[in-house]
Amino acid sequence: xxxxxxxxxxxxxxxxxxxxxxxxxxxERWPQWRGPSRSGVLSADEAPAAWPSALKKGWTTTVGEGxxxxxxxxxRVFVHARRxxxxxxxxxxxxxxxxxxxxxxxxxxEKNPYAKTMAKGPYSTPLLADGRLYTLGTTAILSAWNPTxxxxxxxxxxxxxxDTSKLFCGTAMSPLLTRHGLVIQVGDDRAGxxxxxxxxxxxxxxxxxxxxxxxxxxxEITIAAIPQIVTLTTKSVVGVxxxxxxxxxxxxxxxxxNENIVTPIPIADGIIVSGVRQGTRRLALTKNGQTFAVxxxxxxxxxxxxxxxxxxxxxxxxxxxxxxxGQFVAVDPKDGSIRWSTEGRNAPSAxxxxxxxxxxxxxxxxxxxxxxxxxxxxxxxRRYTVAESATYAHPIVLRDRIVxxxxxxxxxxxxx
Numbered sequence: 001x002x003x004x005x006x007x008x009x010x011x012x013x014x015x016x017x018x019x020x021x022x023x024x025x026x027x028e029r030w031p032q033w034r035g036p037s038r039s040g041v042l043s044a045d046e047a048p049a050a051w052p053s054a055l056k057k058g059w060t061t062t063v064g065e066g067x068x069x070x071x072x073x074x075x076r077v078f079v080h081a082r083r084x085x086x087x088x089x090x091x092x093x094x095x096x097x098x099x100x101x102x103x104x105x106x107x108x109x110e111k112n113p114y115a116k117t118m119a120k121g122p123y124s125t126p127l128l129a130d131g132r133l134y135t136l137g138t139t140a141i142l143s144a145w146n147p148t149x150x151x152x153x154x155x156x157x158x159x160x161x162x163d164t165s166k167l168f169c170g171t172a173m174s175p176l177l178t179r180h181g182l183v184i185q186v187g188d189d190r191a192g193x194x195x196x197x198x199x200x201x202x203x204x205x206x207x208x209x210x211x212x213x214x215x216x217x218x219x220e221i222t223i224a225a226i227p228q229i230v231t232l233t234t235k236s237v238v239g240v241x242x243x244x245x246x247x248x249x250x251x252x253x254x255x256x257x258n259e260n261i262v263t264p265i266p267i268a269d270g271i272i273v274s275g276v277r278q279g280t281r282r283l284a285l286t287k288n289g290q291t292f293a294v295x296x297x298x299x300x301x302x303x304x305x306x307x308x309x310x311x312x313x314x315x316x317x318x319x320x321x322x323x324x325x326g327q328f329v330a331v332d333p334k335d336g337s338i339r340w341s342t343e344g345r346n347a348p349s350a351x352x353x354x355x356x357x358x359x360x361x362x363x364x365x366x367x368x369x370x371x372x373x374x375x376x377x378x379x380x381x382r383r384y385t386v387a388e389s390a391t392y393a394h395p396i397v398l399r400d401r402i403v404x405x406x407x408x409x410x411x412x413x414x415x416x
Contacts, residue, residue, distance in 0.1 A: 024074035027399030031071055033125040033174035033217050034263065034394065040311040040353050047356030048399055048415050051370050051382045058401065058412035059097025064088055065119040069174075069394035070405055071126050076100060077396070077403055078147065079410055080122045080135045082107070087122055087137045089145060092410065094403075101150035107137050110165045119407070123172035123215070125394065130177075130199065138170030140186040144202060154202040162188040172215035172261075176229070180242045181205045183220075183229055187212040189258050192233065194218075194240060208245035211235045214260030216309075221266045224287035230271055232260035237273050237283065239292065249292040251283055263309040265317065267333055270294070272312075274305035276322050282336060298336035303329050306349060307392070313354035316375040320350040320361070328361065328371075328378055339375050351394040362386070362395045366406065368413075386413055 026045040034040040064081030071078050077092045085108040091100040109120050121138030128134075133147040140158035145151065164170045166188040176183040181196035192212035196205045211233035218231035220242055227242040235258075237251045253260060255277050265272040267282070274280040279301035286293050303321045310319030310331075316339060317331040324344025332339055347363030354360075354373060358381070361369040366387030371380050386395075387406040396403035402413045 028074035029072060030396040030398065030403075031073065031128040032176075033069065033127075034309065035353070035397070038176070038217075038219060039265075040309065041313055042353065042355045042397060044356040046399065047358070047397070049356075050415070051358065052415055053382070055368075055384050055386065055402070055413040055415060058414055060409050060411040061092055061097045061099065062409050063090060063092075063405070065408055066122045067119060067392040068122040069125040070396055070403055070410060071128055072396050072398065072403065073128055073147065076147070077410065078126055078128065078133055079405065080124070080126050080137070082120055082122060082138070084120060085109075087135075087141070089126075089133070089135050089143070089150070091147065091150060094401075094412070097412070103145065103150050103152070105141065105143070107139050107141055107159075109138050109170060110163075112165055112167060112169075118169065121170040121172075123169055125174040125217070127175045127177060127182075132199065134175045134182065134199075136171060136173070136175055136184060139164060140171045142175070142184060142197075142202070144199070156197070156202045158186045161186055161193070163190075164188070166190060167258075169215060171213070172217075173213055173231070174217040176218050176220065178220050178227065178229070178242050180227075183218055185210075185213040185218060185231060189234055194229070194231065194245065196242075196245065206245035208240055208247065210238055210240075210247070212258070214255075214258065216261055217263050219264055219266060219271075221271065223270070223285045223292070226287065226292075230264050230266075232262075232264070232273070234258035234260065237264065237271070239285070239294075249285065249294045251294045251296075253278055259306070261307050262305045265310060265312050267312070270297070272310075272317060272333060274303065274310065274319070276304050276306040279304050280331065280336065282333065300331060300336040300338065303331055303338065303341075308349050308352060311352050311354040311359075313359075314373050314375065316373075318354065318359055318373070319352055320347070322349075326350075330375055330378070340377055342378055349392070353395070353397050355397050360395075360397055362391055362404065364390050364392055366391050366404075368395070368402065368404075384413070387411065 124136040195207040214232035216232040308320035370382040393405035
């Protein structure tokens, strides 16, 4: 066989299998909190091509309680749940709903007396990366699993560092993978730690004491050629160096109930953050020598996001504000002006996805609302009922189907 022929066969094989695993096409994977890019934004190749007049209901599987969002790798859905006093991790066939494996571990927890009506979690969305599935439970038990077999690879139990009765909810940040390692944040209203671990072994690479974690998930940005992890604590927004954990800057962001929940949104010179009692702010970062300065570029108190993280698409910030009993809003990221807002009473809260040319809102009342991405006006195009009970988890949006988690179950809805 000629060398060119051999190379052609090899190239074709690599299109099918990479490092022993099938290649997953765009639009078939949702590996972490807020999707492929951790931003809630899908490209046209990743998003549904069209939205039909009705969705077709697929399988439904009971998984247990919790607010952790499901994730998917193209063939399976992975979900973290609770069957008190245990937490469970399950792999479910994306097409059929058949459970491939389920693993359980003990995770007793004590609820804050002000949050007795809420489920005990888990709250953190799993992470699927480099052949490992990472889960972080309500009591800060971090586990790495083999996603194919469900075998436990390693575990770190940080439950001794927190008192869940001192949290309004339990541990809620979703793990982040950077080139320096696996990032988690643990603690309670008294104190906390942000750390990077070796993703293969779970061993510490660096740890940094900071204020207790809010309920937001961290992101990584690069400013002045310095990669840094940005997250919210109970009292502030903070940036730490990805390589070392050195605190680079901190901005006060107090909330009387320590409910700093919204994931920061990266922009060219910094981030946009929001809080239910803080409004929405743009923070600009500049590097002066070896230190960073943080400055508030604008503040829009009339847009106050609570459990819903916004998306930045087409040069506009789209989200859900708690004002007027729940509004969909569009904000100019340059100056914080409101481009449009709905009249109100849209929903107590809603997960937001920018899917190609459309905005997709999953409300806590089980309504999936689709509207064109438009900086000038909100125009509802489609509305589907996708759950009969509350939907606090973020949906999975794939090219051909939606996966929705309600109070106890997981359901697929196909677009064809």
